[in-house]
Amino acid sequence: MMKKVKVGIIGVGAQGGLYTQFLLDGRVENMEIAAICDIDPEKKKEYAEKHPEIPFYEDYVDMLESGLVESVVVCTPHYSHPEIGIQALERNIHTLIEKPAGVYSKQVKELNEIASSKPELTYGIMFNQRTNALYQKIKEVIDQGEIGEIRRSNWIITSWWRPQAYYDGSEWRATWKGEGGGVLVNQAPHQLDLFQWICGMPQKVYSNVKYGYQRDIAVEDELTTLFDYGNGATGVFITCTHDLMGTDRLEILGDKGKIVVDDSKKVSIKRLHQSESEINASMGPEDVQAVVQGKDLSEYYTEEKLEFESVWGAQHIAVLENFAENILHDTPLLAPGSDGLNGVELANAIHLSSWLGKEVELPVDEDHFLEELNKRIQEEEK
Numbered sequence: 001m002m003k004k005v006k007v008g009i010i011g012v013g014a015q016g017g018l019y020t021q022f023l024l025d026g027r028v029e030n031m032e033i034a035a036i037c038d039i040d041p042e043k044k045k046e047y048a049e050k051h052p053e054i055p056f057y058e059d060y061v062d063m064l065e066s067g068l069v070e071s072v073v074v075c076t077p078h079y080s081h082p083e084i085g086i087q088a089l090e091r092n093i094h095t096l097i098e099k100p101a102g103v104y105s106k107q108v109k110e111l112n113e114i115a116s117s118k119p120e121l122t123y124g125i126m127f128n129q130r131t132n133a134l135y136q137k138i139k140e141v142i143d144q145g146e147i148g149e150i151r152r153s154n155w156i157i158t159s160w161w162r163p164q165a166y167y168d169g170s171e172w173r174a175t176w177k178g179e180g181g182g183v184l185v186n187q188a189p190h191q192l193d194l195f196q197w198i199c200g201m202p203q204k205v206y207s208n209v210k211y212g213y214q215r216d217i218a219v220e221d222e223l224t225t226l227f228d229y230g231n232g233a234t235g236v237f238i239t240c241t242h243d244l245m246g247t248d249r250l251e252i253l254g255d256k257g258k259i260v261v262d263d264s265k266k267v268s269i270k271r272l273h274q275s276e277s278e279i280n281a282s283m284g285p286e287d288v289q290a291v292v293q294g295k296d297l298s299e300y301y302t303e304e305k306l307e308f309e310s311v312w313g314a315q316h317i318a319v320l321e322n323f324a325e326n327i328l329h330d331t332p333l334l335a336p337g338s339d340g341l342n343g344v345e346l347a348n349a350i351h352l353s354s355w356l357g358k359e360v361e362l363p364v365d366e367d368h369f370l371e372e373l374n375k376r377i378q379e380e381e382k
């Protein structure tokens with residue numbers, strides 16, 4: 001029989017509850033639930049009634065020290081991911097943290113340091129959208145140079161619509177103290193991660209962020225950001241939680257081609273026969289009129305159109321299985337935990353740029369960011 005990794009779920013709210021159910025339903029082939037933990041007495045009552053067979057802990061340290069779990073999935077609010085991750089890794093327990101890795105980079109770096117001092121342990125992060133074969137495909141196309149050097153990338157990801165009731169139904173959400181941000185730290189970490197995974201990290205960030213713009217919240221519900229990659233390439237990242245007709249469109253223009261992704265499902269890959277610079281150089285005065293008069297330029301490229309199906313729940317199961325495979329057989333991790341730092345650094349830079357009203361360089365000064373974040377926490381508490 002296949003060996004199964006014994007896992008403890010820390011935080012059985014919306015997300016942790018879902019993973020617990022997947023495990024109970026036997027949908028994660030190489031994992032079995034060994035314990036659960038939550039500080040909410042209601043959850044304790046709920047699980048005592050529904051699943052008295054699963055050991056329940058109110059304190060995660062007790063669960064880590066129970067000897068029952070060899071791995072944990074950390075599904076608590078964002079601020080606590082690094083702290084709980086550190087405690088788990090220090091006790092030699094394999095750790096999968098939810099996204100985002102944390103709220104501020106200083107905290108995430110501490111977690112990454114402990115993890116790198118324990119290479120024998122598996123440390124992963126729930127970037128479930130990395131399992132979507134579409135993003136794996138375009139990463140490969142770009143890494144292999146098929147569209148050449150990236151000149152510009154844009155991601156409009158406004159399909160994260162959330163009504164006011166979503167914010168009102170939770171105490172920690174959409175507050176500086178409880179969540180540490182809005183769409184940037186809650187919904188958009190998936191795209192911030194994919195964006196950097198596929199296109200790399202920018203060197204500078206300039207942002208326009210709206211706080212409590214269309215929702216009655218302290219944190220951001222809308223932003224437009226300009227990334228500067230330092231080599232001429234730029235990127236634009238737009239996200240919000242109030243566009244009911246939301247868009248999900250990623251465009252990446254390279255000097256040898258272009259990728260356009262719609263709704264994380266459909267992709268068009270155009271490949272130029274020669275680089276745009278070469279085609280440009282080959283044009284003489286005799287060609288200009290035809291170009292200006294709307295010459296069909298499609299003769300210069302071919303287009304490949306692909307469609308991918310990726311089911312939301314199946315993505316999470318795939319990350320859980322990949323995490324367990326890494327523990328059991330050293331199968332490479334699709335989303336190593338240490339990668340979580342990049343998305344947090346991007347989110348910190350976007351916030352800091354808007355707070356200071358100027359362009360900031362990456363990585364931002366971690367102490368300066370924390371000081372500014374703490375100011376907002378203090379103002380909120382007045």
Ligand SMILES: NC(=O)c1ccc[n+]([C@@H]2O[C@H](COP(=O)([O-])OP(=O)(O)OC[C@H]3O[C@@H](n4cnc5c(N)ncnc54)[C@H](O)[C@@H]3O)[C@@H](O)[C@H]2O)c1
Pocket residue numbers: 010011012013014015016037038039040043058060075076077078080098099100126128170185186
């Ligand atoms: N990957 C995804 O698709 C995805 C989707 C939703 C949420 N998330 C992430 O999951 C995390 C949790 O989100 P949620 O929507 O499930 O929130 P939630 O509020 O529904 O659940 C959080 C749970 O953690 C418990 N908790 C808080 N502190 C704890 C502690 N110290 N020890 C034990 N339990 C504790 C709370 O009582 C609550 O039951 C967030 O970081 C969020 O970003 C990820």
